[in-house]
Amino acid sequence: MGDLYREQMLEHYHEPQNYGVLADAEVDVHLDNPTCGDTIHLTAQLDTEGRIAKVMFEGHGCVISMASASMLTEAVLGKTPQEVAALELHDIEDMMGGLRLSMGRVKCALLSVNALKKGLKERGRL
Amino acid sequence: MGDLYREQMLEHYHEPQNYGVLADAEVDVHLDNPTCGDTIHLTAQLDTEGRIAKVMFEGHGCVISMASASMLTEAVLGKTPQEVAALELHDIEDMMGGLRLSMGRVKCALLSVNALKKGLKERGRL
Amino acid sequence: MGWNAVDIRREFPIFSHPVNGKRLVFLDSAASAQKPQAVLDAIASVYTTSYANVHRGLYSLAEAATERYEAAREKIAHFVGATDPEELIYVRNATEALNLVAYSWGRQNIHAGDRIVITEMEHHSNLVPWMALAREKEAELAYLPVNDAGELDLAALPPLLADGRTRVVAFTLMSNVLGTIPPAQELVAMAHQAGAVVVVDGAQAVPHLPVNVEALGADFLAFSAHKLGGPGIGALWGRRAILEAMPPFLYGGDMILSVKKHTATWNDLPYKFEAGTPAIAEAVGFGAAVDFLTALGMEEVHQHEQALVAYALERLPEVPGLHILGPTHGQRGGAVSFWLEGIHPHDIASVLDAEGVCIRAGLHCAEPLHARFGLPASARASFYVYNTIDDVDALVAGLGRVIALLRR
Amino acid sequence: MGWNAVDIRREFPIFSHPVNGKRLVFLDSAASAQKPQAVLDAIASVYTTSYANVHRGLYSLAEAATERYEAAREKIAHFVGATDPEELIYVRNATEALNLVAYSWGRQNIHAGDRIVITEMEHHSNLVPWMALAREKEAELAYLPVNDAGELDLAALPPLLADGRTRVVAFTLMSNVLGTIPPAQELVAMAHQAGAVVVVDGAQAVPHLPVNVEALGADFLAFSAHKLGGPGIGALWGRRAILEAMPPFLYGGDMILSVKKHTATWNDLPYKFEAGTPAIAEAVGFGAAVDFLTALGMEEVHQHEQALVAYALERLPEVPGLHILGPTHGQRGGAVSFWLEGIHPHDIASVLDAEGVCIRAGLHCAEPLHARFGLPASARASFYVYNTIDDVDALVAGLGRVIALLRR
Numbered sequence A, B: 001m002g003d004l005y006r007e008q009m010l011e012h013y014h015e016p017q018n019y020g021v022l023a024d025a026e027v028d029v030h031l032d033n034p035t036c037g038d039t040i041h042l043t044a045q046l047d048t049e050g051r052i053a054k055v056m057f058e059g060h061g062c063v064i065s066m067a068s069a070s071m072l073t074e075a076v077l078g079k080t081p082q083e084v085a086a087l088e089l090h091d092i093e094d095m096m097g098g099l100r101l102s103m104g105r106v107k108c109a110l111l112s113v114n115a116l117k118k119g120l121k122e123r124g125r126l
Numbered sequence C, D: 001m002g003w004n005a006v007d008i009r010r011e012f013p014i015f016s017h018p019v020n021g022k023r024l025v026f027l028d029s030a031a032s033a034q035k036p037q038a039v040l041d042a043i044a045s046v047y048t049t050s051y052a053n054v055h056r057g058l059y060s061l062a063e064a065a066t067e068r069y070e071a072a073r074e075k076i077a078h079f080v081g082a083t084d085p086e087e088l089i090y091v092r093n094a095t096e097a098l099n100l101v102a103y104s105w106g107r108q109n110i111h112a113g114d115r116i117v118i119t120e121m122e123h124h125s126n127l128v129p130w131m132a133l134a135r136e137k138e139a140e141l142a143y144l145p146v147n148d149a150g151e152l153d154l155a156a157l158p159p160l161l162a163d164g165r166t167r168v169v170a171f172t173l174m175s176n177v178l179g180t181i182p183p184a185q186e187l188v189a190m191a192h193q194a195g196a197v198v199v200v201d202g203a204q205a206v207p208h209l210p211v212n213v214e215a216l217g218a219d220f221l222a223f224s225a226h227k228l229g230g231p232g233i234g235a236l237w238g239r240r241a242i243l244e245a246m247p248p249f250l251y252g253g254d255m256i257l258s259v260k261k262h263t264a265t266w267n268d269l270p271y272k273f274e275a276g277t278p279a280i281a282e283a284v285g286f287g288a289a290v291d292f293l294t295a296l297g298m299e300e301v302h303q304h305e306q307a308l309v310a311y312a313l314e315r316l317p318e319v320p321g322l323h324i325l326g327p328t329h330g331q332r333g334g335a336v337s338f339w340l341e342g343i344h345p346h347d348i349a350s351v352l353d354a355e356g357v358c359i360r361a362g363l364h365c366a367e368p369l370h371a372r373f374g375l376p377a378s379a380r381a382s383f384y385v386y387n388t389i390d391d392v393d394a395l396v397a398g399l400g401r402v403i404a405l406l407r408r
């Protein structure tokens, strides 16, 4: 577990970046992970070129789901929806500093990125 | 197997006693054992006191089923239907000279006695 | 008492291997128990000395396999107080046993407008099969509620039985989340008086308590070998008259008497419900697990766990912000679920793992029960014959680390 | 070829024990195969180093168990040529796999007046589930006939497909009685062209031949671990699109995504069809058996058996009054059934047993096929990787004893 709870993860968990709700956001999506009760409410704004300009999240969950959401709000800035759609587990693991997740924690780490993909799809951006 | 194919068994198998059909018999019954294809046609006559006076059988089957049928036609002479009904596996095993049957062969050994019980029941003798 | 959990633990080979460099503190036996060497030996001995397909063979090896397979059935039947081993059917697990009842008995006996009563503390395996049956048959699925203390609200049962529409009452003999042991005999008596069939989920109770189907009075009892130290197999006990009146569940080899092209007749109990080649060595391993527990004594197993639970219920509240689910005193099973303010159960489990302490986190296959308590998930420590007071201490110490790391 | 059955036999511990004072000549592998030491070791190693319930645990032990359980799935899927391991579902045995299809796919897709086509050479496990389904749905059950040589009469299929009422064609990839290997790709193509789903019973073929679901083109393949040297577990492979459209079969833990009091949603493949705690160590043992066979090479396994069958077909006719069932030349599986004039198959098996020779006698769960040949029962010798020419000689010599003892 040493890895899972390394300093960087705990910092994002205890002091999440971009925590809250973006007013009048184009993307506004709820997603949860029923098997463990993690929930996320993610809002995002795109710029005039259609790139991600700002992302905020609110939610409850474990260190992995919350820290990864916090990191994601920074990592996707400037990306196109297609680039977001292409993000896979290993990208998220890299984003978290090269963590290797066990099968039981994969869903936690993917919650926020899946929420963002879902929200972009709902708005016809994907 | 030594036991199963001892001399006494083989004699009854090769030269069955009371093989054939008793004409105008009160008891006249067919029974088979679908899992192995053994079949028996058993006929029997009761005397004025209601005791078994004569039994004959015809059929196809393994050494156990045929030899036990042959032995049964002798062993039940003079018995009442109630006495026949009371015959259990160990009685049949004793009749066959104290054989101990494995689970897979029990049905073979009981074919003829079950046929006789069924036939007596059909005639209201049980 | 002569109970010595440290000695007992030595009989379970897994405890001789450290986990993450630490002594293994296994507190997830409610999910699945570790296996004693005697069970491994029994399985290996089948494969090395007496393996062949059962029932159908007419040679010594097949007879030896059949005898061991049937001897295990007899042991397992007696272990739950059944006098007739033919009432005991081998299945894969408790889940399959409950599905067997819902499919075979249920589809024949449940009709539109009938009611099926279960409880709010059921495991999904004693819940979803009934939900599916209710949906197929347009029957009603009703829940006996659980109160805040984690006990069944018995007063809610008579109104559910009063109109004569309830055909079956299904409940667990021990909650896998709350540890609650419901007043089973009372429930059975009430259900039977209303003409309902009673299905008991013994998955948690059978490994941990003396269970006797005659004393219990229920009509079916489902349980799994893997939760009592056996391999991947389970059993359904049912009353002969009911089993005989039921249609088969799975169709195929061994469960038939005779097959023609368009008709078939069924074999006698228990084979009518055992289609195809059974899990032979697994059945023998199941019997060996039952022997192991019988030698310990099920009353003693229960006493041992009661002592561990009492100690855990005393020590856990020392952890700041820890809340226990379910009864905190009286008779209860060896599963203790809890939650920590502000910390997700997943993180509790992960941090404890680094200390060698294995607990379970999540919904424990009891989502409606968690909804009842307004919890998205919980953590659970559960005990078995090999656990000791030291294991509880390791848990409490580990929870200290969890808080140090994750709470601000 | 480097095949050495005597060396291979040494890897199976059961052959180091004499039977009735004689060398064990095991000729009943079509019923169930013996287990190599590698399989016993794999099972024991799960229980001694990495046992816990799978999927639900968040600790190292559970992760290790889950990894081994899923790695085995991947191996087994690849063993039958499936590229997507999520299309492979663990079940108890081939029988349960076929019932799963008949219950889940069948009850959703078969309606009154539809036709189900099977063959006269099916094992009861690929026959009675369809009979039960046909009865429930008032569908028609039709049989593709077997000719006197023991081959399927393919010309009878087009008329059964012509009216568009046939929804499913189910057949065995190798007869457990006749050894017949039907022209599977042709059957699949014809069935698919008529819009029927194809269910293949691979219980006999998968242990003995290279089987590749992609080349085969079928929609489902059922098989058992115990017939290929593994423990009491089995598998169903199915096409993703079909599996996804099917409702669940067994309901309970692990097969759900979320459960509310009156609704539930299902988990993804393969878990949707794996309710309750699976047979974990058994799955790993299944994987080890597949590794063992893969190392031998399935093409080599088949060649080895072909050679034994050819030798048996040459020597058996030396026995006076012996009649062989099924094809006597060409490609065929390693099961050779026969009957002896005037001698009941039970007696053949019992007398051979005294010589250490294990064969099977009876209907081999194929009663309609025996009716087709007018036989009340037959005897069967079947071969596997550990059998040798010597075993065939022992059989022939034993049959001499049978005749000396029982024929006058």
Ligand SMILES: Cc1ncc(COP(=O)(O)O)c(C=O)c1O
Residues within 6 Å of the ligand: C253, C275, C276, C277, C278, D030, D031, D093, D094, D095, D096, D123, D125, D126, D172, D174, D175, D176, D201, D203, D204, D224, D226, D234, D365
């Ligand atoms: C052709 C065939 N199909 C199905 C089965 C059933 O397999 P199992 O008994 O493992 O379910 C068998 C074996 O008995 C078989 O030979």
Ligand SMILES: Cc1ncc(COP(=O)(O)O)c(C=O)c1O
Residues within 6 Å of the ligand: C030, C031, C093, C094, C095, C096, C123, C125, C126, C172, C174, C175, C176, C201, C203, C204, C224, C226, C365, D253, D275, D276, D277, D278
């Ligand atoms: C109360 C209860 N019922 C049923 C089950 C299902 O048991 P299995 O997964 O062995 O089928 C469990 C265990 O998971 C349980 O705790």
